[in-house]
Structure formats: C-alpha cells, structure tokens
Amino acid sequence: xxxxxxxxxxxxxxNETPINPRRCLHILTKILYLLNQGEHFGTTEATEAFFAxxxxxxxxxxxLRRMCYLTIKEMATISEDVIIVTSSLTKDMTGKEDxxxxxxxxxLCRITDGTMLQAIERYMKQAIVxxxxxxxxxxxxxxxxxxxxxxxxxxxxxxxAQEAASSxxxxxxxxxxxxxxxxxxxxxFELCILHLFFLLSNDALCIFITSHxxxxxxxxxxxxxxxxxxxxxxxxxxxxxxPNCTARELAPAVSVLQLFxxxxxxxxxxxxxxxxxxxxMKHPSAVTACNLDLENLITDSNRSIxxxxxxxxxxxxxxxxxxxLMKQISSFVSEISDEFKVVVVQAISALxxxxxxxxxxxxxxLSNMLRDDGGFEYKRAIVDCxxxxxxxxxxxxxxxxxxxxxxxxxxxxxxxxxxxxxxxGKEGPRTPVPSKYIRFIFNRVVLENEAVxxxxxxxxGYRDMPLLCPLDRCMMDTDDEVRDRATFYLNVLQQRQMxxxxxxxxxxLTVSVPGMEKALHQYTLEPSEKPFDMKSIPLAMxxxxxxxxxxxxxxxxxxxxAPSRQxxxxxxxxxxxxxxxxxxxxxxxxxxxxTEAETEYFVRCVKHVxxxxxVFQFDCTNTLNDQLLEKVTVQMEPSESHEVLCCLPAPSLxxxxxxxxxxxxxxxxxxxxxxxxxxxxxxxxxxxSQLELLTVGxxxxxxxxxxxxxxxxxxxxxxxxxxxxxxxxxPLTLTFASVPLPxxxxxxxxxxxxxRAADVPG
Amino acid sequence: MQxxxxxxxxxxxxxxxxxxxxxxxxxxxxxxxxxxxxxxxxLYIIKAVFILDNDGHRLLAKYYDxxxxxxxxxxxxxxxxxxxxxxxxxxxxxxxxxxxxCKSSTDLFLYVVGSSHENELMLVSVLTCLxxxxxHVLRKNVxxxxxxxxxxxxxxxxxxxxxxxxxxxxxxxxxxxxxxFRADDSSLTEQSVAQVLQxxxxxxxxxxxx
Numbered sequence: 001x002x003x004x005x006x007x008x009x010x011x012x013x014x015n016e017t018p019i020n021p022r023r024c025l026h027i028l029t030k031i032l033y034l035l036n037q038g039e040h041f042g043t044t045e046a047t048e049a050f051f052a053x054x055x056x057x058x059x060x061x062x063x064l065r066r067m068c069y070l071t072i073k074e075m076a077t078i079s080e081d082v083i084i085v086t087s088s089l090t091k092d093m094t095g096k097e098d099x100x101x102x103x104x105x106x107x108l109c110r111i112t113d114g115t116m117l118q119a120i121e122r123y124m125k126q127a128i129v130x131x132x133x134x135x136x137x138x139x140x141x142x143x144x145x146x147x148x149x150x151x152x153x154x155x156x157x158x159x160x161a162q163e164a165a166s167s168x169x170x171x172x173x174x175x176x177x178x179x180x181x182x183x184x185x186x187x188x189f190e191l192c193i194l195h196l197f198f199l200l201s202n203d204a205l206c207i208f209i210t211s212h213x214x215x216x217x218x219x220x221x222x223x224x225x226x227x228x229x230x231x232x233x234x235x236x237x238x239x240x241x242x243p244n245c246t247a248r249e250l251a252p253a254v255s256v257l258q259l260f261x262x263x264x265x266x267x268x269x270x271x272x273x274x275x276x277x278x279x280x281m282k283h284p285s286a287v288t289a290c291n292l293d294l295e296n297l298i299t300d301s302n303r304s305i306x307x308x309x310x311x312x313x314x315x316x317x318x319x320x321x322x323x324x325l326m327k328q329i330s331s332f333v334s335e336i337s338d339e340f341k342v343v344v345v346q347a348i349s350a351l352x353x354x355x356x357x358x359x360x361x362x363x364x365x366l367s368n369m370l371r372d373d374g375g376f377e378y379k380r381a382i383v384d385c386x387x388x389x390x391x392x393x394x395x396x397x398x399x400x401x402x403x404x405x406x407x408x409x410x411x412x413x414x415x416x417x418x419x420x421x422x423x424x425g426k427e428g429p430r431t432p433v434p435s436k437y438i439r440f441i442f443n444r445v446v447l448e449n450e451a452v453x454x455x456x457x458x459x460x461g462y463r464d465m466p467l468l469c470p471l472d473r474c475m476m477d478t479d480d481e482v483r484d485r486a487t488f489y490l491n492v493l494q495q496r497q498m499x500x501x502x503x504x505x506x507x508x509l510t511v512s513v514p515g516m517e518k519a520l521h522q523y524t525l526e527p528s529e530k531p532f533d534m535k536s537i538p539l540a541m542x543x544x545x546x547x548x549x550x551x552x553x554x555x556x557x558x559x560x561x562a563p564s565r566q567x568x569x570x571x572x573x574x575x576x577x578x579x580x581x582x583x584x585x586x587x588x589x590x591x592x593x594x595t596e597a598e599t600e601y602f603v604r605c606v607k608h609v610x611x612x613x614x615v616f617q618f619d620c621t622n623t624l625n626d627q628l629l630e631k632v633t634v635q636m637e638p639s640e641s642h643e644v645l646c647c648l649p650a651p652s653l654x655x656x657x658x659x660x661x662x663x664x665x666x667x668x669x670x671x672x673x674x675x676x677x678x679x680x681x682x683x684x685x686x687x688x689s690q691l692e693l694l695t696v697g698x699x700x701x702x703x704x705x706x707x708x709x710x711x712x713x714x715x716x717x718x719x720x721x722x723x724x725x726x727x728x729x730x731p732l733t734l735t736f737a738s739v740p741l742p743x744x745x746x747x748x749x750x751x752x753x754x755x756r757a758a759d760v761p762g
Numbered sequence: 763m764q765x766x767x768x769x770x771x772x773x774x775x776x777x778x779x780x781x782x783x784x785x786x787x788x789x790x791x792x793x794x795x796x797x798x799x800x801x802x803x804x805l806y807i808i809k810a811v812f813i814l815d816n817d818g819h820r821l822l823a824k825y826y827d828x829x830x831x832x833x834x835x836x837x838x839x840x841x842x843x844x845x846x847x848x849x850x851x852x853x854x855x856x857x858x859x860x861x862x863x864c865k866s867s868t869d870l871f872l873y874v875v876g877s878s879h880e881n882e883l884m885l886v887s888v889l890t891c892l893x894x895x896x897x898h899v900l901r902k903n904v905x906x907x908x909x910x911x912x913x914x915x916x917x918x919x920x921x922x923x924x925x926x927x928x929x930x931x932x933x934x935x936x937x938x939x940x941x942x943f944r945a946d947d948s949s950l951t952e953q954s955v956a957q958v959l960q961x962x963x964x965x966x967x968x969x970x971x972x
Contacts, residue, residue, distance in 0.1 A: 029914040036822060036917075038833035063943055066918055073921075099942065106925055134940060141925050230883040237881065266853040267863060271882040302852045337846070339856075 002030055004039050014052040021061035028053065028067050035074050043080060050079035057088050065092075065100060069107040082111045090123060093135075101127070102138035109142035114150040121153060128160040224256050232256055233271055240279050247286045254279060254286050261293040266302050273297060273308040280315035287316045298328050306332065307340040311347040319355045326365050338375045345369070345381040352389050359389055359396035367403040376413055383407070383416050387423055398431060405440040569608060573615060578646055578664065582610040591619070613645070616663045622653040633661050806927040807884060809860060810836075810875040811892065811920060815906050816968075818844035821870070822909075822916055826927030829860075843873060854882060863889050868905040868968050872896075887932045888923060894934035895919045900945050905965075908945060915943040 007030045014024055031049060035041065041049070053071050056064055072089075076082050085107075092104035105127055112120060127139035146154050223235035236253040239245065257279075260272035273294065280287045287294075294316075297309035310329055317325055329344060336344075345366075352362050363386070370382050383404070390400035404420045411417050421441060428437040477483050523532050570585040589607040602623055608615040620632055632650040643666045650659035810830075812823035818841055830836045839858075847855050847864045848871060855862045856878060863885045865872045874889040876882075893904065899915040900908045909916055918941045922931055931937050 025914060029917070032917055033913055036824075037820065038836070063914060063918070066941075067914055070917055070921055099940065102940070103921070106921075134936075137930060138925075141928050141930055144928060145926050230881065230887065233883055234881055265886075267882045267886040270854045270856075270861075274882075301850070302854065303850070304852070304854065304856045339858075 002034055004034055004041070007031055007034060008045055008049055011049055011052050014055045017058075019056060019059040021059050021064045024056055024059070025061070025064050025067060028056070028064070028071060032067070032071060032074060041075075041078055043078065046075055046079040047081065050075050050082065051084075054085055054088070057085075062097075062099060066103055069100075069103045072107045073110045076110045083116065086111065086116070086120075090120060093123060093127060098132050098135070101130075101132065102134040105135065105138045106142050109146055112146070112149075114153075117146060117150045117153045121156075125157055125160045128157060221252060224252055229260075229268060233260070233268070233275075237275055240275060245283075247283055250279065250283060250286045254290065258290045258293055261290065261297060266305065269297065269300065270302065270305050270308070273305055273312060277308050277312045277315075280312045284316040287312065291316060291321075303332070303336050304340070307336055307344060311343055314344075314347040314351050317351075319358065322351065322355060322358045323361055326361055330365055330368065333369065334372065338378050341369075341374060341378045342381045345378070345385055349381075349385040349388060352385065352393075356393045356396075359393050360399065363389065363396060363399050363403065367406075370403065370407050376416075379411075379413060380416060383420065387419075390423065390427060397427060401427060401431065401437065405437060408440065409443070569606075569617075573608060576648070576662070578648060579615060579662075582613050582615070584611070586610060612667050614665045614667060616665065618661050618663070619658055620650060620653055620661060621658040622655055632659065633663070807876055807880050807929060808874060808888060808924050808927050809877060810873075811888070811924060812840060812873050812875075813909070813916075814840060814844055814871045814873070816848070816869045816871070818848070821906065822913070822920065824920060824924070826924065843875075844871065847871070847873075854886075861885060865889050865893050867893065868903075868965065870904060870906055870909060884929070888929055891923055891932045891934050891937060892920065895923070895937040895941070898934070898938045899941065899943055903945070912943075912945045915941065915945065918943060 007027065010027045011031065013020070013027070050071070053068055053075075056068050059065070069089075072082065072085055089104045089108040089111075092100045093108060095101065105124070108120065109124075124139055124143065127135050128143065130136050130139070143154050143157060221235070221239070223231050224239075226232050226235070233256075236256045239253040240250060242249075254276070257272040257276050260268045261276075263269055263272070276287050276290060276294070291313060294309045294313050298306050298313075300306045300309065310325065313321070313325055326348075333341060333344060348362055348366065352359060366382050366386055370379065370386075386400045386404060389396040390404075401424065404423065408417045408420050411420075424437050424441060428434045428441075431437075477486065520532065566585065566588050569588045573579045573582075573585065586609040588609075591604045591606045593602075593604050602621040604619040606617045606619070608617060632653055633647045645664040645666050647664075648662040650661040653659045806827065809827055810823070810825045813821045815821055820837070820840055823836065823840070825836060830839050843855070843857060843862055843864075846852075846857060847862070848866070851866060853864055855864065859878055860875050861878045861880065861882055862873055862875050863882065872889060872893055874885045874892070876885045896904050896909070896916060896919055899919060900912055919937060922937045922940050924930060931940075
C-alpha cells in the first residue's frame with residue numbers, strides 16, 4: 001500500500017525549516033519500511049533520500065535522530081557518499097547525550113571503511129572503556145564487525161578491550177588478537193554464559209580440551225548447577241562434546257538433560273533431546289537412563305521433538321523394544337517432514353545393523369514407507385537401507401528383493417530403478433530361485449527409459465540363455481548407448497569364456513575416471529601409432545567406507561586404524577640421533593610450500609612441535625637436471641627468544657630426487673612476554689615462531705599460544721545485571737590455581753581464583 | 763598468506779547439507795579425532811529475525827548473513843517457515859539446517875533463526891526480549907495494526923537487541939530504556955466507535971481460533 005515514488009516525494013519536507021519531527025519521522029519510517037520489504041532503490045534516488053535525511057540532524061528529537069542512525073545503516077550500501085555524516089556521528093558519539101552515543105557508534109562503524117578507521121580510532125578506544133555500558137557494548141560489537149575490514153587496526157584496541165572486560169559492564173567483548181590467535185569472548189546477557197573458545201593456529205587446527213582431568217572440567221561441571229537454564233544447558237553441551245569423555249563423566253550432563261526433557265518449555269525439551277541424540281551416537285549406554293523420558297516425548301505435540309526422541313531411542317533401545325518403537329514411528333511418520341523422515345530411516349538402518357534378527361519387522365515398515373508419498377532423498381534413504389539389509393543379512397535377502405521389485409514397478413526415479421536393477425543382477429543369482437526376478441528385469445528393460453535399459457547389462461550374471469533374447473532386442477533399440485552396450489556384451493557372452501566375462505562384465509573400472517579422462521584426452525591430442533595403454537592411468541582410490549559414511553553413525557564393528565601421518569613422522573624423527581631426546585611429538589603441521597612452482601628448487605616445510613622444541617622439516621627437490629646439490633640446508637632467522645640449535649643438511653640432492661633437511665629450534669622457557677601487551681604481529685614470516693599471552697581482568701582469563709595451537713580456554717562468567725541486588729548474584733569461584741600449561745610455559749602466573757571482594761560490584 | 767576471517771562462523775552450507783534434525787555434527791575433518799566435534803564458536807549467533815502477519819506476509823525482517831542473499835529466497839524461506847509453524851503453533855522447529863523459534867501473538871508471528879548448532883535457549887531469550895520490548899512499546903497490543911503504526915519503535919527495538927547477527931542486549935528492561943519509545947496514546951482515543959468494535963471483533967475471533 002506504500003508507493004516508493006510517493007514516499008520519496010514526501011521526503012522533500014526534510015529540507016524545510018523548521019523541521020516537523022513527527023511528520024519527518026513518519027516519512028522516514030515509511031522509507032525504512034519500504035527498504036525492509038525489499039523495495040529496490042536506485043543509487044540516485046537513494047543518495048537523494050540520504051542527503052535529505054542528513055538535514056534531520058538539526059532536530060533534537062530523540063526518536064528522529066535514532067531513526068536517522070538506522071537509515072544511515074540501511075542505506076550505507078545503496079547510497080553514495082555516505083561518509084558525509086561521519087562528522088555528525090562523531091560528534092554524537094562523543095557528545096553529552098548518552099542515549100545517542102551507542103547507536104551513533106554503531107552507525108558510524110557501518111559506514112567506515114578501512115581507510116577511515118584510523119581516523120576514528122581514538123574515539124573508538126575511548127568508547128570501549130566508557131563507563132556507560134551501552135556505549136561500551138556498542139563499541140565492542142562494532143569493533144568485532146570491523147575486524148573483518150581492518151584487522152590490524154582493530155587489533156590495537158585490545159588493551160582497551162581488556163580494561164572493559166574488567167569493568168562491570170554487562171555486555172563486553174574482547175577482540176581478537178591476531179589472525180593466528182583469533183578468538184573473541186562474549187560476556188553477555190543478563191545470564192551467565194559459558195563458552196569454550198579455541199585457538200586456531202595458522203594451520204587452522206583446533207585443539208580441544210584433551211584432558212578430562214583438566215581443572216576446567218570441574219568448573220564446567222559446576223556450571224551444571226547454575227541457576228540459569230541457559231548456562232546449565234551450555235555446560236552440558238560442552239561436556240558431551242569433549243572428546244574421550246567417559247560414560248561416568250557424561251553422567252551428570254546427561255542427568256541434567258534428562259530433567260530438561262520434562263520441562264514445560266518446548267525449546268528446552270528440544271535442546272535436551274537433540275543433545276541426547278548426539279550422545280547416543282557415541283555412548284548409547286549413557287543415555288539408557290533417559291529411555292523412559294524419551295518415550296514420553298514421542299507423543300510430544302512438537303514433531304521435531306518427537307522425531308528426535310524416537311531416533312535417540314532407536315540408538316539406545318534394546319532388541320525387545322524395537323517392535324514397539326517401530327509401531328510408534330509408523331503412526332506418525334506421515335506427519336513429519338521429509339528431512340525428518342530421512343533421519344528416521346537412517347536411524348532404522350543403524351538399528352538393522354545392530355539387531356539383524358529384527359529384519360522382518362523393519363522390512364515391513366520400510367516397505368510401507370516406500371509405498372507412501374515422499375521425495376527422492378527419502379526414497380533413496382529407504383532403498384539404501386533395504387539394500388544394506390539385502391547385502392548383509394542373508395535371511396532378509398528375499399524379502400528385501402521382493403519389496404524392491406515391487407517398488408521399481410512404479411518408480412519415477414531413474415537413479416533408484418537403475419540401482420535396484422544392478423542389485424538384482426548381483427544378488428538375484430544367489431537366491432534359491434533366481435528366475436523369479438527375471439520377469440521384473442525384463443519388464444523394466446522393455447518399459448523403462450534408456451538409462452535403465454543401458455544398465456541392463458549387469459543381469460548377464462545370470463548366464464541364462466533366455467535372458468539373451470532381450471539383449472537381441474536391445475541391439476535394435478532406438479538409443480545409441482543401449483545398442484552399443486548390447487552388442488558388446490552379447491558378443492562377449494557368446495564366447496562363453498569365464499575369464500572374458502570376468503574382465504569385461506563383472507569387474508568395473510579399477511582406474512580413476514578423471515585420470516582416464518585426462519589420459520584419453522592427452523592421447524587424442526598427440527598422434528601416436530601405439531594403442532592406448534590402460535596401464536598408464538593411475539588406479540582409483542577406492543573409498544572404503546563410503547557407503548557407511550553416508551549413514552552417520554558409529555559402526556559397532558571395530559575400525560581398522562591405519563598409522564596416522566603423525567605416527568609416521570614420530571618414527572622418522574625418533575630415528576635421527578639429534579632428535580631422540582626431544583620427547584613426544586605434540587603435533588605436526590600440514591606442509592607449507594615455501595617456493596614458487598618454477599624455481600630451481602622446490603621446498604616444502606612441515607613443522608613438528610615438541611615439548612620444548614620445534615623441528616622444521618624441509619622437503620627439498622632439485623628441479624635442475626644438470627646440477628647436483630650437496631649439503632643442502634635452509635637458513636632460518638628466528639626471533640630473538642628462539643634459538644637455533646642445529647641444522648641437519650640433506651647430503652645431496654640429485655635431479656628430481658627429494659631430500660630432507662632439518663632445523664631444530666628451541667622454544668623460549670620463560671613466556672612472561674605475557675602481560676597486557678600482545679606482541680605486534682603483522683605478516684609473520686613462516687620461519688618465525690612467536691608467542692603471545694594475555695590475561696584479562698579479574699573474572700576472565702585465558703592464554704593463547706599462537707601458531708602451535710594449544711588449548712585456549714576462556715571461562716566467562718558474569719554476575720547478573722547490576723539491576724539485581726547483590727545477594728542474588730551467583731558467586732564466582734574458579735576452583736583451580738592454574739591451568740596445566742604444557743611446553744615449559746610458566747605455571748607461576750597467578751590466575752585468579754575467586755573474584756576479589758573489590759571486583760564484585762556493589 | 764591468506765588472512766582468515768576474524769571469527770569463522772559455522773558455514774551455512776554445512777548446516778543445510780546435513781539436513782538432519784539435530785543430527786551428527788558435520789563429519790570430522792581428516793586428522794581430527796573422530797566423533798563429536800564442537801563447532802568453532804562464534805558470536806554471530808542470529809541469522810535472521812522476522813515478524814509475519816497471519817497470512818505469512820512480512821512486516822519486519824532482518825537477515826544478518828548471506829544464507830538467503832536475495833529477496834526471493836528470503837520470501838520463500840519465510841513462507842516455508844510460516845507454513846510449518848503457524849498451523850501447529852510450535853514454538854521451536856528445525857528447517858534446512860537451522861533452528862527457528864517462534865512466538866505468536868494475536869495476529870502476529872515473531873521468529874528468530876539461528877544455526878542448528880547454536881544454543882536454542884539463547885535464541886529463545888532473544889525472541890522473548892523482542893516480544894517483551896514490543897509489548898511495552900505497543901502498550902500490550904502486540905498486533906499487526908499497532909505494529910504498523912509504530913513501525914519506527916519496532917525498528918529501534920530490534921536494532922537494540924541484535925546488531926549484525928551479534929546479540930547486543932537481551933534484557934527487555936534495558937532495551938526499553940534505551941529505545942525510550944511508546945506507542946501514541948492519542949491514536950487510541952481517536953478511534954471511532956466502529957473501529958473499536960472492529961478491533962474487538964478481530965480480537966475475539968483470534969482468541970477463539972487459538
């Protein structure tokens with residue numbers, strides 16, 4: 001009902017004096033509403049409207065001014081020359097009217113680009129440490145956004161951010177330090193929120209709390225008894241995500257989630273059951289205690305909750321409960337969306353694996369689902385499930401095949417039909433009466449489309465002469481590919497030689513398809529009299545657990561463990577006498593290429609982090625065929641505190657023979673470079689290794705070790721709002737003296753225990 | 763060397779591709795311990811906030827990331843969400859890799875959308891804050907007509923709660939204080955008798971339908 005041109009016309013009154021706040025506000029609202037509805041504004045008209053709006057700064061009406069800020073933000077990307085309001089905004093953000101300052105900052109940051117950021121830098125720094133919480137929080141949030149635009153500049157504000165963190169602000173954020181030590185911490189809301197933040201090394205590795213003996217664990221666990229549900233839930237969620245958590249450690253988290261299952265609030269029930277679902281994947285026994293509560297949730301009015309409850313039960317349920325569960329699912333599966341249906345099918349698939357004797361119940365259920373309406377993904381999930389039963393469970397084979405045959409009679413998805421036909425071709429001959437499937441296959445060949453017909457060749461496993469009749473027919477098919485394949489296979493079969501059958505029919509391509517494509521292309525480009533050699537193509541990497549990986553559950557079969565890359569490195573390095581005393585290998589980085597592709601030598605670097613040392617492994621290759629390089633070393637210039645202990649040269653590098661040379665660097669013992677000033681970074685050279693430590697405030701602490709990714713833990717707790725009387729506040733106690741710091745970092749740093757009386761705001 | 767973004771957010775594609783109700787986290791990357799993996803934490807929790815009328819039409823909408831870059835996609839998403847939640851009056855739903863919390867009031871539907879990896883209770887707290895603040899601003903008449911007449915108040919309220927996807931404030935009292943806006947009392951009294959009757963009828967109709 002609003003017309004853009006009419007509204008823009010009305011906006012002309014912005015230029016009038018005196019300004020009528022009510023009318024202007026009304027029109028400005030209409031403009032914003034139009035923008036919100038997705039109305040397109042051309043650059044010219046947007047710019048005009050923007051400039052007109054700037055006149056409204058003359059009015060002192062609060063709401064009008066606030067709406068101007070909003071308009072600036074909305075139009076920042078569609079109008080030109082928005083930076084003309086910078087001075088007005090700067091004035092407002094440093095002015096006396098507190099109510100303007102926060103929003104002005106946020107508007108200002110929306111229009112500021114990298115070049116201008118330095119100009120407003122001092123204002124931002126002042127704002128961050130401002131006593132007014134709204135100002136400080138606005139400044140911090142804006143700084144967070146500005147990180148994306150100008151990392152280096154914003155990084156310098158971290159001192160102010162630290163100071164802000166120690167104040168009584170309700171909403172405070174600490175800015176990221178550097179691109180390799182990126183994190184931010186949010187102390188926010190009126191509630192306590194616990195976030196565990198992790199340090200990303202420049203190889204983008206995340207390292208988690210590895211030890212459940214870490215004193216942090218006690219802290220998280222104590223959060224389970226917090227007053228606020230949000231905190232409790234977050235703590236429970238954090239615990240269950242810890243790797244290597246035992247069932248005993250999970251127990252308190254699970255019991256909390258169990259309580260949430262009976263909460264009157266749907267969001268809480270949903271959160272609980274979703275998390276329990278995740279736990280059930282790895283520790284089904286831990287969730288068994290909740291089975292009763294979960295069963296109650298099956299009849300929950302919220303279908304998402306009900307589905308999650310069922311799938312969790314399917315993971316934790318016993319064999320005897322399967323029948324009951326399946327009956328309950330079938331009653332509501334028609335009501336849930338396709339996405340959930342797929343989840344349910346996958347859970348059933350896992351259950352089939354677990355209880356093969358129950359295949360008949362599940363098969364009935366699956367076939368019913370197959371007959372119902374549903375999208376492609378859903379049907380495919382069901383078909384995959386049935387196929388896996390057929391392939392793995394000899395007792396379920398016939399029933400499964402029968403259901404699938406029935407399905408393809410009336411299936412609109414070619415992919416599925418072809419897949420099932422392939423299966424029939426493979427499994428059919430192994431059944432007691434293979435001929436009963438011939439009818440289905442024959443019908444498909446006659447009635448279906450080309451893709452299905454072309455796939456028909458798989459049936460030749462039957463070696464049954466009557467089958468060759470359809471092949472004859474295929475030789476006269478209208479489609480080229482069908483004819484080609486039919487002719488080829490007919491000829492092979494008529495030779496009646498098993499070896500030929502095996503090579504040309506049964507065994508698929510063992511080579512990688514893209515490799516073959518490339519090789520063939522190459523072959524066609526260069527005229528050659530030699531025939532194309534299949535052996536020149538690299539073999540395909542067969543994905544071993546591909547099928548299983550699609551169904552996201554942890555198989556109960558023991559998994560084979562190939563030696564990891566790190567294990568291999570550890571062995572190699574331990575074999576070198578100079579490196580024998582370094583202790584355990586903590587982490588090996590991904591290889592980093594140090595040279596350009598076309599240089600005379602090619603160097604890659606892998607960093608191995610030990611307790612007190614780093615070994616830089618340089619994989620070098622000589623690319624000049626007329627030179628032999630001897631005693632190759634890579635010179636390193638680390639920063640002052642790091643000491644190069646020794647260099648092991650690669651004795652000689654012949655052309656194209658890669659060799660390895662090592663450099664051993666010792667890490668500094670004393671990391672009291674920590675303090676409040678992080679070291680200035682900038683583009684770090686790949687050979688430097690630097691350390692940064694930071695402590696912030698009384699209630700917030702963390703440390704970071706850059707680049708070699710240690711655990712960064714940030715415990716964030718804030719008392720309830722200052723509006724709340726002191727006695728109601730949750731006292732904070734971090735019940736540990738220091739975090740175990742690996743790698744020689746000083747443990748004498750005093751991390752705060754409980755907030756001192758002076759820090760708890762009165 | 764490439765500088766990564768300040769704080770990598772959970773990739774929207776991951777959530778959507780998983781498309782499983784609170785299902786497993788995206789598969790562990792090579793080299794990482796298999797099993798559950800905590801998402802890289804981010805402060806960018808909110809993906810979108812929108813308010814729809816009882817026909818599913820947008821009254822106010824703010825999207826904070828580019829999960830739905832074009833207007834068309836946004837509208838389609840809103841419609842989808844509306845269809846899924848309005849009839850069953852569900853307060854929490856899962857759709858396309860995202861968690862959506864919903865609150866309805868008279869003839870309005872308020873939604874907050876976040877990634878499925880987020881703490882649902884945080885989304886609920888944002889939603890509650892939004893509702894309570896609007897409740898105050900609109901003098902307890904959280905309905906379409908009042909919202910439309912006081913759209914500026916609604917814009918300001920939302921601006922104080924979420925900024926660019928980061929939760930700025932979740933205490934309704936604080937929000938109300940900062941926005942300092944109340945719906946016009948005078949327009950209430952200016953209503954004609956017919957209008958009052960009409961609005962009364964509508965209110966009754968909606969309360970019966972619940």
